[in-house]
Amino acid sequence: MKKTLITFTILLSCIASQGQDLMFKIGGEIMKVKIKTVNPTTVIFKRFDNQEGPDYTILKKDLIKILYESGLTDSFDHKKDGTLRKDKKKEVHYGDNIISVIPGAFTKAIDGTMSDLSVGVSYERLLGKNKKLAFYLPVSVNFSTGRDYTGNIYLNTSQYIDPSIYKTYRTYFIMPSLKYYTASDKWPARYAIGGGIFAGFGSEPYDVYNPTMASYNTGEPIKDQSFFMYGFVFNNSINITLSKHFYSALDFNLCMPLVENRRMDTSLADLILGPFVQFGVKLGFRF
Numbered sequence: 001m002k003k004t005l006i007t008f009t010i011l012l013s014c015i016a017s018q019g020q021d022l023m024f025k026i027g028g029e030i031m032k033v034k035i036k037t038v039n040p041t042t043v044i045f046k047r048f049d050n051q052e053g054p055d056y057t058i059l060k061k062d063l064i065k066i067l068y069e070s071g072l073t074d075s076f077d078h079k080k081d082g083t084l085r086k087d088k089k090k091e092v093h094y095g096d097n098i099i100s101v102i103p104g105a106f107t108k109a110i111d112g113t114m115s116d117l118s119v120g121v122s123y124e125r126l127l128g129k130n131k132k133l134a135f136y137l138p139v140s141v142n143f144s145t146g147r148d149y150t151g152n153i154y155l156n157t158s159q160y161i162d163p164s165i166y167k168t169y170r171t172y173f174i175m176p177s178l179k180y181y182t183a184s185d186k187w188p189a190r191y192a193i194g195g196g197i198f199a200g201f202g203s204e205p206y207d208v209y210n211p212t213m214a215s216y217n218t219g220e221p222i223k224d225q226s227f228f229m230y231g232f233v234f235n236n237s238i239n240i241t242l243s244k245h246f247y248s249a250l251d252f253n254l255c256m257p258l259v260e261n262r263r264m265d266t267s268l269a270d271l272i273l274g275p276f277v278q279f280g281v282k283l284g285f286r287f
Contacts, residue, residue, distance in 0.1 A: 033046065096125060099122075099285050102251075105119065110277070142171040143168050143170060144171070179235065188242070196232075198255050228260070235254075238250045247285065
């Protein structure tokens with residue numbers, strides 16, 4: 001009698017275990033269920049201990065596999081299953097500040113009165129959600145040799161030429177402006193256009209005019225005169241963010257002087273330099 005009872009209990013256990021399906025969840029949990037439907041993204045099932053109860057739904061992305069009572073197995077490869085939710089790629093969030101150096105630039109006046117090399121630094125602050133608007137502040141210094149107030153280069157054709165005219169003269173520029181980017185900050189390469197104002201100041205050689213000889217370079221000492229100018233600037237740039245922090249750009253600026261003042265010769269106070277362009281490369285750090 002005892003042996004018969006044990007045998008009957010084992011038989012009931014086997015029958016019970018054969019009627020259940022097993023769901024293996026990603027977290028390691030194993031659920032005893034009765035599978036009803038397997039959809040592209042979900043699985044509908046009943047609890048094995050309450051098969052007359054309600055239907056339950058679970059996302060396939062939360063399952064590793066299903067072991068059916070028949071012995072068959074459904075395994076879910078989430079990397080290959082295009083119907084499942086894919087993890088979004090982490091977006092790179094670039095900084096709103098850019099500090100750059102301008103290792104080489106060239107300044108050229110349209111009327112030919114200025115052809116200078118320059119170096120400088122700049123600061124840029126990106127604004128707005130898509131960072132399409134920016135405040136831009138470049139500061140640069142131009143280097144020229146022996147240019148007089150009309151931009152002419154002194155030539156060694158006169159016995160009265162003064163060697164001092166060959167020293168290097170500097171012109172300092174500051175150009176606060178606003179830039180508008182045509183694409184959002186998600187793009188690594190962007191074009192920008194903008195405008196603002198500029199101010200420039202420096203010194204240059206002043207060759208005294210001798211009315212008796214009706215010429216310059218007449219033996220009078222070459223002097224230095226200071227000057228100041230300001231006007232509008234229009235800029236174009238191609239900006240490239242090579243990595244999260246490394247930044248580069250190509251800049252092209254068109255400057256339109258409005259006022260230019262010199263101290264030593266009031267007769268030249270109204271002489272205004274013609275429009276000039278500046279173009280160069282920038283290398284920066286973004287944070």
